[in-house]
Amino acid sequence: MVNLTIDNKKIEAEAGQTILEVSRENGIVIPTLCSNEALEPSGACRMCLVEVKHGKRTRIVTSCLYQVAEGLIVDTKSERVLAARRLVLQLLLARCPESKQLREMAEELGIQPEPRFTPDQDKSKCILCRMCVRTCEKVVGVCAIGFSYRGSEKNVCTPFQEDSVSCIGCGACAYVCPSGHIEMETTETGDSRKIWGRTFKMKSCKVCGRYFAPEDQLKFISTTTGVPVDDLAVCISCR
Amino acid sequence: MTTKIKSFDELKSIQERLKAGRDPKKPCITICVGTGCLAYGTQKLVDNFRAELAKRNLTEKIGFRTTGCHGFCERGPMVVIAPDKIFYQRVGLEDAAEIIDKTLLKGEIIERLLYVDPATGQKVTREDDVPFYKKQTRLVFGLNSKVDPESLDDYLAIGGYTALGKALTGMKPEAIIQEVIKANLRGRGGGGFPAGWKWDSTRKAQGDPKYVICNADEGDPGAYMDRSLLEGNPHLVLEGMIIGAFAIGSSQGYIYARNEYPLAIKNITLAIEQARQAGLLGENILGTGFNFDVKINRGGGAFVCGESSALFASLEGRAGEPRAKYIHATDKGLYDKPTNLNNVETWANVPFIIDRGADWYASIGTAGSKGTKIFSLVGKINNTGLVEVPMGTKLREIVFDIGGGIPGGKKFKAIQTGGPSGGCIPEQYLDMGVDFDELTKIGSMMGSGGMIVMDEDNCMVDVARYFTNFLVSESCGKCVPCREGVRRMRDILADITEGKGQEGDVELLEKMAAAIIDGSLCALGNSAPNPVLSTIRYFRDEYEAHIKHKRCPAGVCKALILYSIDPEKCTGCTLCSKVCPTGAAAGERKKAHAIDKALCTKCGACRESCKFDAIIVR
Incomplete structure (x- = not known):
């Protein structure tokens, strides 16, 4: 166990935990845009920055990655931290002016858009939090999407922006997408869904008959687990 | 060199033999074929020299050596003639025969090829007397002109690999590290971190294998020292790496080099092959039982891959994106194993420290920066x-x-x-x-x-815009402050240079810079605001002239300047009207010309051509 202080509160935490984890356990709110419990931290959004003092040295660190240490003094709302967070959110508001999630967060944190930043016109809602790419690779194990280009041209897409061959239509990317950028269309009857340019045929539940999962996803699960597809063809409610 | 050298003593005797076989008084023509000189077309001059020497049956009597960059790129193609070190510059590609006939055979100096010192107007005959060289201390780089980068024999003849022999046979790894710490060798790649401490941490770190890497991803616009070292003296860099690997306890090294450096990659590839054949690399180096080998990895040209964690990602086959470095690379670097990364120039300094000692090395330089x-x-x-x-x-x-x-x-x-x-x-x-x-x-x-x-003709706001724009294109795009913030800074700078700057822009840039420095994930983002901050710090008046008075004092920003012709100075020579691409500059012969502002694209061709200083830019 290590003893540290976060926002003047004395806290005991397990070694190896990150500042973000410990803060959350202790009811201290640190805003984040790229953090998800199912995923390893990535440190991309920079909203979770905090100021730490260890010995004589004070510095700004990423709380989702920085591990707690004995005697660490953490300030989650210092002037420097708030200034960096304000800029990050203002920059994202200018990038995705139509994102409801960003507007709500800005209101909560009392941050106004910076009038000097002309809002982007491309209607993209992607904030490049990378959660979709990380989910597809680390949770689903498929790697159907990734990044192309770099810098401000960077975007999430399938390889060569062609219809993905490896996508199984599971929709996990659309599910984790915090800004509603990734769209998944499902037909009225639910017999097919469209994502990343491909249409996936849905399987109906052997018991209740409801369409519940793409056939490609069940085939993928069957291949990785060895369970026959037929045994997987029962929806969660009927299992 | 086809047989493996089995001991330090054998290495020494080979060095002696090679040295003895070389008569320092024998005439020798040395030509720089670094990338800069090659761009002048020097290869043709080399071919001509070879042909002319063969024609005269002089290939035995007169030595001929092509080398890497000598440094004085402004005056290439360059030829230096031993033993007197006669220095010919801006040599014509067809001058080979004349140089052989006059200078080498008759001892005559060809006046027109000599360097003229602009300060004194005097012609300089010997290389060492050229002011450009005279005031330098060419410790590391100076060896470039003494070796053919394709020849291991050349390197051995000047005592190459002595430091390696000394380190492997006479020093414990810890003692080598202490020597590097005592020499206070600091990383030449940017950060200036003490190399010895880094070696020490990697040696002490838990984990196996351990890697040493040479960072040859030099990407700064206009910078080419690492390129020239790898091109001109690859064995020196290699020797430094092998010593480092021995001290750290590593058996595998990598050289991460830009694919845009074909000559550097060619020469280091050859050097690695030669060193393997000579028993200086691979298994049982110099018969000491130490094993170490090096692989070359070619980078795709992303500037950010010079950053250590992005370099590791790229080397591992992933996109070159940095990660937070709360755990040091010395503990978890390449493939999460202890890794020591130094750049080309840092490695090239190592043999000197081992060969001549830390005290000697530390006698050069300042209190905090040695060598x-x-x-x-x-x-x-x-x-x-x-x-x-x-x-x-x-x-x-x-x-x-x-x-x-x-x-x-x-x-x-x-x-x-x-x-x-x-x-x-x-x-x-x-x-x-x-x-x-x-x-x-x-x-x-x-x-x-x-x-x-x-x-005085550079606009500092425009300079800041230029460098910021470079960093916008080179940001990896992972973290928000760098990806979005630097681009917004660039947009504001572009506005200022286009006359669309607003009151408060400078203060906003300063505020953004502070947040980007604090908020970015890696050193690229952390340092990206530097061009803006330093130009604001020292040239704030130029920013204000652009924003408040819509004026570019240096006459660079096209939206803020107008070209006109001073009728008092114009002689009506018509030259400006001839070079003007749009017909804006016009007038009758021998009468003052004028510029039609509606047609003028502000390209500056008229100003460059005018011999009477009659073009006014305001």
């Missing part, structure tokens, strides 16, 4: 080239004594050091000694050693 540093001196400077000076040398000496000052008698305005994310240093600091700490103090940095000189 020499190679700078790439470019921009508005008479002697463009690579310059090696002791740490602590005054900027004024580099720019004026070695660099020969600014062309055209223009006034010095600033020198940009440290690459695109370095800072612009104004005239008031010209007498400052250049080392890691002094440069940081005044808002710039050493970086990898780029130096870009600017004169």
